[in-house]
Amino acid sequence: MKIPFYKHQLGASEIGAFSSAVKAEILTTGNQVFDFEAEFASFLNTRYCVAVQSCTAGLQLCLEAYEFEADSEVITTPLTYIATALSILQARLKPVFCDVDPNTGNIDIRKIKNYITSRTVAIMPVHLYGQMVDMVALSQLAKENNLVCIEDAAHCIEGTRENYGPASLSDAACFSFYATKNVTCGEGGCIATNSLEMANKLRSLRSHGVSKMAFDRHKEGYSHWDLKTLGWKYNLDNLHASILRPQLPLIKNKLKQRENAAHYYQKLLKDIQEVNLIAIDENVIHARHLFPIRVSSNYRDKLIKYLEKSNIGTVVNYRSLNNYSILMKKSGYDAESFKNASEIGDEVLSLPMYPQIRNEEIDFIVNAISNFFKEVN
Ligand SMILES: Cc1ncc(COP(=O)(O)O)c(C=O)c1O
Known part of the structure; x- marks a missing residue:
């Protein structure tokens, strides 16, 4: 017997959806992405979803959206994939590590206060293996100390604690659709948030910061566009989104x-x-x-x-x-x-x-x- 670490479950539905997406006029961010965002937001019971090319990109963009001063501190866990810490560094901020609970491996919320300084701006918990951090306690701590809270929910699409899911009690939660994740399109990610202001900022930042994306120009006809902010090129495309959509009802x-x-x-x-x-x-x-x-x-x-x-x-x-x-x-x-x-x-x-x-x-x-x-x- 040969048992690989992971076997994906993509099949006829994803192949069918992908083949329709390939035949459509728009390959980049368009209706497949917007429909996926609405469907995923509905699954999570969150107001807005913004699809990106990876969870790492999503975590970075969430931090970028706040325009923190360079080298400000973000408290996170040392028991995670390197991506969590890298996203903080890519946003020109400093990761500060707080040890984990010895039984669950999740960040030890009781110890976080020892790491809060005048330079701390955010906390980035990780729901390790799929078990949610106690977000009731963590969001309370973040509120008391005026800190932003961005959840790394790469492992936790379906998880809840006390009936709260990711993005319910934080400023935003980021998900991964990497090859071995519970929902996958090879490489992809998504940010969920209940803030319209945050969602709008993220939508702009994921597409270079331009005032009109290719999809808008296609729909409305050409008009000159502006560069509103210095953004990144992290937008998910219709091809990847088409593979994700059939997985959501399952x-x-x-x-x-x-x-x-x-x-x-x-x-x-x-x-x-x-x-x-x-x-x-x-x-x-x-x-x-x-x-x-x-x-x-x-x-x-x-x-x-x-x-x-x-x-x-x-x-x-x-x-x-x-x-x-x-x-x-x-x-x-x-x-x-x-x-x-x-x-x-x-x-x-x-x-x-x-x-x-x-x-x-x-x-x-x-x-x-x-x-x-x-x-x-
Ligand atoms: C805990 C955690 N955070 C972030 C990531 C990064 O996800 P992505 O590969 O979509 O950037 C992963 C991926 O394995 C992860 O396990």
């Missing part, structure tokens, strides 16, 4: 399938004492983007190799960001910033997780993990 069913797979993993893994799971808090609906396990750091890399030899794909999500010296040179942190993040980052590995994974495949994976520990003990 999100809830696919989450059920992911939940079934996660519960089956949990049931079998209980019998392997060397394996620990990441805690999931009460009142959380987990998006089940990833299925991470923790094993002793002495064995983690050996287990990855063993599983690889058994034709089972795994990935580390993520090593703590203190492993990347180039990032650290530009960032703010103290010795405590990485204690829990490093420990989890040295112990964690993600097992294959996708809606169509079969119980026989999960049996095979858990069997291989069990055999590994029998061999090394």
Whole structure:
């Protein structure tokens, strides 16, 4: 048996939608994108969505929209993909790392206040693996300290906590449609916000800052346009949006399938004492983007190799960001910033997780993990 880390589920519907989009007159940002934005906003129960080329681009644009003074500080987590910190640096701001909760791996909200200085302008939480940060507490903290809050929701389209989803309690939330994400078009992203002013700014910033996009000029006929602001070229195009749209009505069913797979993993893994799971808090609906396990750091890399030899794909999500010296040179942190993040980052590995994974495949994976520990003990 060969079990890759991830298998996408794109098929006839996406191929049909893409082939219609290819035959249409407008390939760049147009009706496919606008329809996708409306449909995704409706799924999220958010007022506005602005589609971009990646989650990284979305995070950067959200920060750019506030025109913060250069080198202002943004508090974030060290247990995330490099993209979170890079988006802050790309906006010419300084990431400041606050350690994570030892059980969930999410930013430890109780510690954030230790990192707030007169230069802090924003907080960027990450809903790691698909479990939402406590946004009720975090948004309260942001409000009290007059800080902007931008959620990195790359892992968390479907997740909620206390019935709040991403973008409900913050200034904006950014999503990823990268190749292995729960909704994908290869590369893509989207920003959700309840602020019309923010949505308008983001729409301008994603298209260089021009007063009229190609779509408007096509619709209204040519007239000279202006450059209103110095923006970026991050707009999603109709081709990518066409692939995303057929996936939206299936999100809830696919989450059920992911939940079934996660519960089956949990049931079998209980019998392997060397394996620990990441805690999931009460009142959380987990998006089940990833299925991470923790094993002793002495064995983690050996287990990855063993599983690889058994034709089972795994990935580390993520090593703590203190492993990347180039990032650290530009960032703010103290010795405590990485204690829990490093420990989890040295112990964690993600097992294959996708809606169509079969119980026989999960049996095979858990069997291989069990055999590994029998061999090394
Ligand atoms: C937590 C997190 N943030 C941001 C990103 C960046 O997403 P994108 O590749 O769409 O820029 C990822 C992608 O893997 C991610 O996992």
